[in-house]
Amino acid sequence: MSIDMSQFYQVFFEESAEHLASMESLLLGLDLDAPDPDQLNAIFRSAHSIKGGSGTFGFTDMTEVTHILETLLDGIRKNEIKITADMVDAFLQAGDVLKGLLEAHQNGTIADLAPSVEIRARLEQLTAAGSQKTEGKGQKTESAAASGATQTAASSVQHIYQIKFAKSPAIFPKKTDLDTLLEDLSNIGKIENKKIAAKSVALTLITYVSEEELRETFSFFLEPEQLTVTLIGEQKAEEKSASSEDDLGYGFFVEPETLKAEAENAQGYGFFVEPEALKAEVENAQGYGFFVDVEKKADEPAAPVATAVQTEDGTPQRRATDRAPAGGAAAETSIRVSVEKVDQMINLVGELVITQSMLAETASHLDPVLHENLVNGLAQLERNSRELQEAVMSVRMMPINFVFSRFPRLVRDLAAKLDKKVQLKMIGEGTELDKGLIEKISDPLTHLVRNSLDHGVEMPEERIVKGKDPQGTITLRAAHQGGNIVIQVIDDGAGLNRERILAKAKEKGIPFSDNISDADVWLMIFAPGFSTAAVITDVSGRGVGMDVVKKNIEGIGGRVEIASQSGQGSTVTIRLPLTLAILDGLSIAVGDQLYIVPLSFIVESLQPKAEDIKEISGQGQVIHVRGEYLPVIALHQVFNITPRATNPVEGILVLLEAEGKKVALFVDDLVGQHQVVIKSLETNYRKVVGVSGATIMGDGRVAMIMDVGALVKFAQA
Amino acid sequence: MQISEGQAANSNSRELLTFTLGKEEYGIDILKVQEIRGYDAVTTIANSPEFIKGVINLRGIIVPIVDMRIKFNLGNVTYNELTVVIILNVANRVIGIVVDGVSDVITLTAEQLKPSPEFSATLDTQYITGLGTVDERMIIVVDIEKLMTSRDMELVEAAAA
Incomplete structure (x- = not known):
């Protein structure tokens, strides 16, 4: 491999890791009964990007796995294959395999190929089974055509809403706020009959999104009672956007001789059709808005998809991400900068602030009347440097979701392993904290969540006996509180057992007074080697962990507190400084x-x-x-x-x-x-x-x- | 000894910065020296040993200052405008040491460097790379990195624990 290529490896590794992570979180959030087409598309795009990248860099083992994964995903999002829980499991497994391969490439080691062969077989089997089942059903999405507007949702019915909302300086402090809102609306649908009065705004919106999603758009500005949304009609998707179909075709590279057909085809579905069907297909692609004869399409099995895609193996690919309608916007507005550069910037700004205060101190001895300009200038310098400092600091801030996002998978897998039913709630994922903290908080949090799952939440039968919902709940909550970030891990399990902890403390020879407070008892579990789990499982119970959790959190200037109510559950609260800097x-x-x-x-x-x-x-x-x-x-x-x-x-x-x-x-x-x-x-x-x-x-x-x-x-x- | 061997293999000679502590002259690897500066007001650190004078602000970096004269009971411990601080860059740390005076930079060939005899010096022999002779002067060549990260200096977390 040439040196030129290898310098991009790191970017590929990082991006692929991100794609894998987003794929995983999307898969976990997928509603199997009614999968959201947006999510399916996003999953597909992630898989596709990994495939594209790995193909470019010659990591064929990854390309092979993603290719089959992509084929199956493609079938699902085109409603050819019905998604099942089994498939999600297989996807997650494939994600793990890819992660393994990625790590192997990153470390320059040879990956174990057995799991990837296995997962490929499993995915292929699922593809075959899935496409047989739905063969002959045809494709519903073919009614697609193009319209100018980019639609993010792809339900086949457009809703027409009559929307009225209040307008006052309190709601829209700046004129641009209203513009922003209207722009948001025009992004999701078509605005008609817009009337902006002094105190209210009325408009009609034709869109694919549901009323609920629509209300969410407003929720940033308006209280629910300030907004009325009335569904006044529906309209068949004659004007349905092609954009969601467009990307079906992107990134598919074909041999030159088939390129032309493919290009035309791309509007359609990105697979080859029988020559006799080609004409119809092309017509379809060009004649936007026509409903295609369903029967004609029905005799095109899903299999050709695979053949078409096969040709791209090993051929250099363009990066598809940028063209993806949803992911594209985010990708363009952010740049990847190394942490060192940011840290250097923070240090320099810190220096600037110090220099500025030195100047201010020197100037404070001067006569303010004689040196008015200097004093004014320094005041301005102070303001500017403060703002600069804040702006630079914010670069380091990241939403805590970077840590939280790993937990749905962890809880899902662990709950299955322990035969427990657990749902994970996450509140305040958008809370921002310093990147340095994010990195250091993830291990302690993982420990805490595992502990809650293993020791806190009881088995379903036990919960029923106690009159609780058989499904336990673990809540991860993050919020700003004063100058701190507060992260809580809350479970509604059995709570800590005072007697058992004290018995264990006695056994370990930890001294305590007889009337020790509950809070102090709970803190004992942070002592090294302390575990009250009756049985040591491979999940937890070895007693290493809680002391490490405490040490890690204190190491970054944080504090841990535990509150627990027997039978009601326990809450571990972590308080962290807002930033390290x-x-x-x-x-x-x-x-x-x-x-x-x-x-x-x-x-x-x-x-x-x-x-x-x-x-x-x-x-x-x-x-x-x-x-x-x-x-x-x-x-x-x-x-x-x-x-x-x-x-x-x-x-x-x-x-x-x-x-x-x-x-x-x-x-x-x-x-x-x-x-x-x-x-x-x-x-x-x-x-x-x-x-x-x-x-x-x-x-x-x-x-x-x-x-x-x-x-x-x-x-x- | 490893360091001296490694460098001897490269050039067969090494450059040393020499400084005095009392009547003794010491030499340290010049590549470990970041800069030499005057003694500034330090901020004391609570409950630290006497020879750790405190910390200073070196262009935004917090640097601990160790007074070698107190540590090794050598020289007159006074602080004035002639007091010299050698800023070292050892083991990815920046540390300042106060010495009586900086003499010069010398080049020592491998032949000039003799192993130190096993005697009980002020400085533990394990930190002494060897003794060098230049123009009738005896220079004690110190492995400054090893010394600074040692338990004795109480500068490093692991050693302090």
């Missing part, structure tokens, strides 16, 4: 040192009165704040520095809340509020207790960022 903090001074306290932990700060401070012998001081007694932690004692103030009355108390506990931190002074760029101490040094990182202040000096969680723990010790 930026933090809102309050700078505090102790002695000659400056520390940053993350703003998200600060409840309030106050100057204590002497009578509010109480001494507890041997326990240090507490402060009385609005009926609560909070322990006072003197920062200078924790960090061993010489303070300016030794009596809390002379300094400031910052009330912090972490892990459900409150403490008062005694410092000399509050300095100011900053947005700081977090720098790891561990890059060049090591972890320091009580410090979660460092940052560079406006004057170029380094300030430590405090680890409030560790401080709160210190108060308890």
